[in-house]
Amino acid sequence: MRIYDIILKKRNGHELSDEEINFFIKGLMDGSIPDYQATALLMAIYFKGLNKRETAQLTMSMVNSGDVLDLSSIEGLKVDKHSTGGVGDKISLIIIPLVASTGVPVAKISGRGLGHTGGTVDKLEAIPGFKIDLSAEDFINNVNEHKMAIVGQTANLTPADKKLYALRDVTATVDSIPLIASSIMSKKIASGADCIVLDVKVGSGAFMKSIDEAVLLAETMVEIGHSLNKRTIAVVSDMSQPLGHEVGNANEVSEAIEVLRGNGAEDETTIALTIASYMAVLGGAFSDFNEAYGYLQGIIKSGKALDNFKKLIAIQGGNPDIADHPEMLPQAKHHIEIKSSQIGYVNSIDAESIGIAAMLLGAGRKRKNDLIDYAAGITIKKKVGEKVDSNDTICVMHTNLDNWDQAKDIVAKAFIIEKSGNKPAKYIHEIIQ
DSSP, X not given: OOHHHHHHHHHTTXXXXXXXXXXXXXXXXXXXXXXHHHHHHHHHHHHHOOOHHHHHHHHHHHHTTSBOOOOTTSOSOOEEEEEOOOSSOOHHHHHHHHHHTXXXXXXXXXXXXXXXXXXXXXHHTTSTTOOOOOOHHHHHHHHHHHSEEEEEOOTTXXXXXXXXXXXXXXXXOOOOHHHHHHHHHHHHHHTTOSEEEEEEEESTTSSBOSHHHHHHHHHHHHHHHHHTTOEXXXXXXXXXXXXXXXXXXXXXXXXXXXXXXXXXXXXXXXXXXXXXXXXXXXXXXXXXXXXXXXXXXXXXXXTHHHHHHHHHXXXXXXXXXXXXXGGGSOOOSXXXXXXXXXXXXXXXXXXXXXXHHHIIIIISOSSTTOOOOTTOEEEEOXXXXXXXXXXXXEEEEEESOSXXXXXXXXXXXXXXXXXXXXXXXXXXXXXXX
16 A cells, blocks of 8 residues: 555545555554655645545544543543634633533543633643643542543644644645544544533634534534544534633633623623533433523522532642632733724624734743743623723733733724624524534
């Protein structure tokens, strides 16, 4: 078997066999297939695509390129959740204690942020003492005993995906639905969960800008999950403006606490309850979505959701007092108000621009090894559809840096204010089962 023949076959639009896909991934990992031939095949896939079977096989080949977590010693159906990335997306912090309250074990594997999208691991590490690097034994014990635990992705989880993504990133082949879907699902399959809820973001702050693209990606990932015997549902949620009011790390933890108190913004509360409800249904706690949704609303009202968040912090080495005293979280030195020069209504907020500005303030990374300032971020004071008077504060930037001019210019341009009002997009666009 030769990689040349596989490239030619896909270039001509033909279907690759399981053996050919396995050969490609094996050669990529052992170095027998050079980067220039690997990228040639990626480009052929970009233009000719992969069918359902090919996409599922590519997923499994990447899964088998490294470690696969064995969670069989955890009792019950293990659930995990994945977001395709957004701005102000603190949903994982909310759903872990919520779903655990139903008795469904949440074995959460999360990543770090890069570019304009934030990472759950970074947000949690803003909590003093919180440990994200648990041993496999501690991770499993926490899920069995407390029904929840969260760790960062290990270095040897789907190493083929890391190699492929690095090549895609520099060869303009990132935005291929089969390659995106297999990349995401390989990590979720290797993470060992039985049930997966996918939060596919769509809008200016998401990778997928159009509803059609987001739905196609969601459908592809759900099909992969089902073909590999994983209970999988995708929620296509809105990211046309930042989620909630806070973008950053420590300030997003603080906002997640407000949601668990029952005081959260409507958009993030609705999306969190929707995702948590589907996780509870897949995990077998409920047979009906509406019943699960109502139960979880009650859990928030009763205070149990916040108590569970405190427990999560405590069992992973953090200080649970921050749930009652969020001011204990890192605080920035500078708070710069951005004011409106117009009278009208917020017509739109470019979420990606807000994410980039937050990164420039220190809240995110341009490169993988960049350090994060947990105190940095942005508070959105006016959301889409809200009335604005001249000189109103539309957002506040938080930073420890002494130069914030570039971020300020980006933020100011991100808010579009018009004379007439514009309704915000609906929070949930589609459910793919």
